[in-house]
Amino acid sequence: MDALMTRIGVQYPIFQGGMAWVADGQLAAAVSAAGGLGIIGSGHAPASYVAEQIAIAKARTDKPFGVNVMLLSPFVEEVIAVIAEAGVAVVTTGAGDPGRYLGTLQAAGSVVLPVVPSVALAKRMARLGVDGVIAEGMESGGHIGAMTTMALVPQVVDAIDIPVVAAGGIADGRGVAAALALGASGVQMGTRFLAASETQIHPQYQAAVLKAKDVDTLVTGQYIGHAARVLKNPMSRQYLKLEKQLAINGGDMTAVEQLGNGSLRIAVKEGDPQRGSFMAGQAAGMVHAVTPAAEILQSLVAQTLTLLGDGPLRAKVV
Numbered sequence: 001m002d003a004l005m006t007r008i009g010v011q012y013p014i015f016q017g018g019m020a021w022v023a024d025g026q027l028a029a030a031v032s033a034a035g036g037l038g039i040i041g042s043g044h045a046p047a048s049y050v051a052e053q054i055a056i057a058k059a060r061t062d063k064p065f066g067v068n069v070m071l072l073s074p075f076v077e078e079v080i081a082v083i084a085e086a087g088v089a090v091v092t093t094g095a096g097d098p099g100r101y102l103g104t105l106q107a108a109g110s111v112v113l114p115v116v117p118s119v120a121l122a123k124r125m126a127r128l129g130v131d132g133v134i135a136e137g138m139e140s141g142g143h144i145g146a147m148t149t150m151a152l153v154p155q156v157v158d159a160i161d162i163p164v165v166a167a168g169g170i171a172d173g174r175g176v177a178a179a180l181a182l183g184a185s186g187v188q189m190g191t192r193f194l195a196a197s198e199t200q201i202h203p204q205y206q207a208a209v210l211k212a213k214d215v216d217t218l219v220t221g222q223y224i225g226h227a228a229r230v231l232k233n234p235m236s237r238q239y240l241k242l243e244k245q246l247a248i249n250g251g252d253m254t255a256v257e258q259l260g261n262g263s264l265r266i267a268v269k270e271g272d273p274q275r276g277s278f279m280a281g282q283a284a285g286m287v288h289a290v291t292p293a294a295e296i297l298q299s300l301v302a303q304t305l306t307l308l309g310d311g312p313l314r315a316k317v318v
Helices: 003-008 025-033 047-060 076-086 099-107 119-128 149-159 173-181 191-195 203-211 234-249 254-260 263-270 282-286 293-308 312-316
Strands: 014-016 039-041 066-070 090-094 111-116 133-136 164-167 186-189 217-220 228-231
Touching: 003 111, 014 025, 014 293, 025 039, 025 047, 025 293, 039 047, 047 076, 066 076, 076 099, 099 111, 111 119, 119 133, 119 149, 133 149, 149 164, 149 173, 173 186, 173 293, 173 312, 186 191, 191 203, 191 282, 191 293, 217 234, 293 312
Parallel strands: 014 186, 039 066, 066 090, 090 111, 111 133, 133 164, 164 186
Antiparallel strands: 217 228
8 A cells, every 4th residue: 555545544545525515524434434535625614514524524434534625715724723623634725825734734643635736836835845745637626727637647746755646537447547557646536426325415416417428517717717627507608608708808707706606505505507516527427326435436446456457556556
């Protein structure tokens, strides 16, 4: 097993992405109990919500799990305090610089892994003293950078001397094996776990993921500097149309931002395609059935080991 995964204490080098409003304590616990690393998504939720989800996860499993921190959240200070007090095993971060909180989290025993979309940011994070990075390609759902996973991961691996976890477009054992071959210590996947039976998203959201084909995502927010990959639906098409019109005409983007406010939560809780942003990655076309998290992990590991055979990479998996 890879040194990072041994340090964390997981059985398999597979993380479940910390998707805001989607990845709660129940899902994280199910993934961790099955041998992977479940991650609670804090998003822009208050610290009380994060504390509640941590308590749920701890009640359901004694295995390590993580929390994803959105550093632009207005509640970030309180969320960090809750995580540190709980002694969460892993903290992944996005949308900001975790340096201010690094000492607090590491002193509490947390392994800190920022999500990075580029080599430059990976180098910067390594200089801060983080424990590793998650190199995420633009194939992933939610907020994205400009590079693909296949191009990004090996360049990040070559550029820094700390562990790299690959993310973006990975939904089966073929993706896991490819990521390990690129030098990654493990993988993170979000879209695949949208179809875990423990995922408490609205049935209409889950059905949209199962129905999706390879070309059924689009990227919104590029004109306002907040690119995000989502499933095509009335809301995302309206958003993209308005965004393009305002960009061409030099209009105020406030209307676009207001349209997107709360849209992910609406998708998760209400399943409304007219107002909800159904975040999912390009790998949605590879997700065909709702199954328990344990079955997802077992399938991923079995396929990965079959592909790797008795080669040297096999030791990274088990």
